[in-house]
Amino acid sequence: MNCPRCKNERKVKNGFIKDIQRYKCKECGYNYTVEKRSNEHSLSTKKFALQLYLEGLGFRSIGRLLKVSNVSVLNWIRAFGNDVKSLQSESCTIEIVEVDEMHSYISQKKNYCWIWIAVNRLDKKFVNFVIGDRSNKTAKKFWKSINHHEMGTIASDYWKPYESIIPKEKHIQSKAETFTVEGYNSLFRHFLARMRRKSKCYSKCVKMLELSMLLLMHSRNGTLSILN
Numbered sequence: 001m002n003c004p005r006c007k008n009e010r011k012v013k014n015g016f017i018k019d020i021q022r023y024k025c026k027e028c029g030y031n032y033t034v035e036k037r038s039n040e041h042s043l044s045t046k047k048f049a050l051q052l053y054l055e056g057l058g059f060r061s062i063g064r065l066l067k068v069s070n071v072s073v074l075n076w077i078r079a080f081g082n083d084v085k086s087l088q089s090e091s092c093t094i095e096i097v098e099v100d101e102m103h104s105y106i107s108q109k110k111n112y113c114w115i116w117i118a119v120n121r122l123d124k125k126f127v128n129f130v131i132g133d134r135s136n137k138t139a140k141k142f143w144k145s146i147n148h149h150e151m152g153t154i155a156s157d158y159w160k161p162y163e164s165i166i167p168k169e170k171h172i173q174s175k176a177e178t179f180t181v182e183g184y185n186s187l188f189r190h191f192l193a194r195m196r197r198k199s200k201c202y203s204k205c206v207k208m209l210e211l212s213m214l215l216l217m218h219s220r221n222g223t224l225s226i227l228n
Contacts, residue, residue: 081211098181
């Protein structure tokens with residue numbers, strides 16, 4: 001970067017201001033700073049880290065490949081997750097919705113949590129999800145996140161809370177009718193390191209699990225604009 005005052009390129013380093021390198025122009029003596037921090041990574045590097053994360057690598061693996069701190073990778077993924085919108089879109093007509101739940105854990109294996117997932121069978125897209133336990137309370141929260149859509153048929157397994165939230169005239173209970181959502185559940189086990197069984201990667205907080213699920217669902221739906 002040339003001197004902002006005289007445009008001369010001859011300069012010497014002259015300390016740091018708020019962790020940003022400062023320079024002194026050798027021609028006019030003007031002090032100025034660089035445009036970005038010396039350790040700041042480009043957006044393309046951060047996007048590549050996100051792509052690797054959504055291909056199943058953990059933070060430490062990505063850090064080793066990109067030669068950056070795993071904490072930096074965590075912060076980038078968290079920022080991307082906070083920037084994307086929720087899946088609760090405007091009301092639309094969906095002919096067949098399949099619902100199911102899958103388990104994970106937070107911090108340690110005795111702290112179970114359940115992820116309730118709804119999938120549009122014909123369009124092969126995620127409708128929405130909720131993280132909680134397997135109670136009626138979480139079931140009602142899950143139903144509230146999807147019932148603004150005009151749904152024709154809703155297929156589930158025989159877990160009892162579904163009977164309390166889904167209208168009988170629309171409800172089909174059969175393991176044979178949830179093949180799409182069960183297949184999609186395997187995507188999380190494959191493409192998110194924190195969701196794998198017998199893995200050293202795990203979620204330390206519900207919020208990061210939620211952001212990870214949201215990013216992968218947007219990616220599979222083709223609505224993750226940062227990667228488009």
